[in-house]
Amino acid sequence: MHQQKIKISPAIIWISSLFLGVLSSVPQLASHEFNWKEAIVNSAITAAFSVIMWYVNIYMLNRGAGKRRQHISYSRLMTVLAFGMIIMFGLAWIQQLILSHINFGPAMLMVEVRGILINLVCYMFLTLLQNNYAGQQVQLELEKVKSDNLGAQYELLKQQVNPHFLFNSLNTLKSMAETNDSETVDFVIKLSDFYRFTLESRKLDLISVQEEMRIIEAYLFLQKARFGDGITFSNGLKQEDLKSLIPPFTMQLLVENCIKHNIVSQSKPLHIKIYSSEDGIIIENPVQLKMTSEESLGVGLDNIKMRYQHLLEKEIEIHSDEKNFKIKLPLIHEYHHH
Incomplete structure (x- = not known):
């Protein structure tokens, strides 16, 4: 200021x-x-x-x-x-x-x-x-931060309770139940966990990266039930980075964008990587864009940028070329309200 x-x-x-x-x-x-x-x-x-x-x-x-x-x-x-x-x-x-x-x-x-x-x-x-x-x-x-934060929380909540995601999850659950899939109960538990995380975390400014990874694990379990081996995931985060802080559902939203905007299939699997860098956390995926995108990528990224900027006065970094798309999130080791 x-x-x-x-x-x-x-x-x-x-x-x-x-x-x-x-x-x-x-x-x-x-x-x-x-x-x-x-x-x-x-x-x-x-x-x-x-x-x-x-x-x-x-x-x-x-x-x-x-x-x-x-x-x-x-x-x-x-x-x-x-x-x-x-x-x-x-x-x-x-x-x-x-x-x-x-x-x-x-x-x-x-x-x-x-x-x-x-x-x-x-x-x-x-x-x-x-x-x-x-x-x-x-x-x-302070009034602007409060207004922007409320707007970001509202936008985040809309994206978390995505009707397409819920519709697809219920369709997947229906198919699993009809075929007596052994993972049906686990799917219901993970779906319940995901929405419980949504309700518990949306009131918080920051959560630990370790808690965020639990949200991602629940989300990816639900997506793998739908896409099977079309999605692969690797976690290369250091132990000390798991103790750092992050705005809730930040990485989950970025992982969701990876799936939403890229081709996911058995013949062309989408490999999502999350790993530590010297001063941040990187979410990376290969660029294999769909012919038609479900929604604009800018809405989710703008949401995350706004939250980092107004809540923490930090910037995220975006690197994109023809082969890979990377987003670097700054590490937050402690947080003081402005």
């Missing part, structure tokens, strides 16, 4: 600076030895310093606008105060050139103290304004 840069109306800067200039001459107005020349010079010096420090503070705060910061930066405050003292010393020297009868030492001390106070007021006001902007942006981003 990029923090919004501070923008102050020039009218506010100039009017407030002129006001501070007039205000600085109030003690002189109340004195018995009032001197118009001293009052005007004093006001002009104060107003000029205020204008300069307004712009210096705005510039310094906007330099760090890309960083997440909602507190006072003391190093930046010290830098601004030091710069302000140098500017005010220069202005005090100009005042001494105009009003040569004034004792430079006490006059310089007085304007330096006044400059520090003005500088502090400018810095604190702008910091509070910047923090208010940052707070509003964080709130807007």
Whole structure:
């Protein structure tokens, strides 16, 4: 998230600076030895310093606008105060050139103290304004994440309760029951497990890769009952990667896409591989596209991209050529809510 840069109306800067200039001459107005020349010079010096420090503070705060910061930066405050003292010393020297009868030492001390106070007021006001902007942006981003996450969960749920998948599974179950297939009971158990996983996981942001693999095993058992040796699967995940985290049904959706968009047959089996890489998990399959695709591949991939981006600020990698299609998912070893 990029923090919004501070923008102050020039009218506010100039009017407030002129006001501070007039205000600085109030003690002189109340004195018995009032001197118009001293009052005007004093006001002009104060107003000029205020204008300069307004712009210096705005510039310094906007330099760090890309960083997440909602507190006072003391190093930046010290830098601004030091710069302000140098500017005010220069202005005090100009005042001494105009009003040569004034004792430079006490006059310089007085304007330096006044400059520090003005500088502090400018810095604190702008910091509070910047923090208010940052707070509003964080709130807007949280609302966007919440909205996108709900949309992704809804889309994911629609895909999990895919009517085509359920229809095909029930047809397969019917055929198995009619032929007294010995794996009919196992098929019913796996189908039940798959939808139980759906209900249990859809409320979670992340689950372990090991739990995700159980979902895939149940899903592939159901698909192998339909396609037989038309689907082969290899699992090359490292033990430590099984303990990492993943948004639920991410890999299952990618495996489903492999089957949905490629030819699966006894003569041309589809081999799906899931294995570990140095910094991620790769799902790979050979490209043997169907003449007509059931649904757009983009919907599922967009879903996964959105979940990684808004939930974890991570990107997935897609590599495709004429022979192989690979998707690399980044490893997530720990998770903190934004």
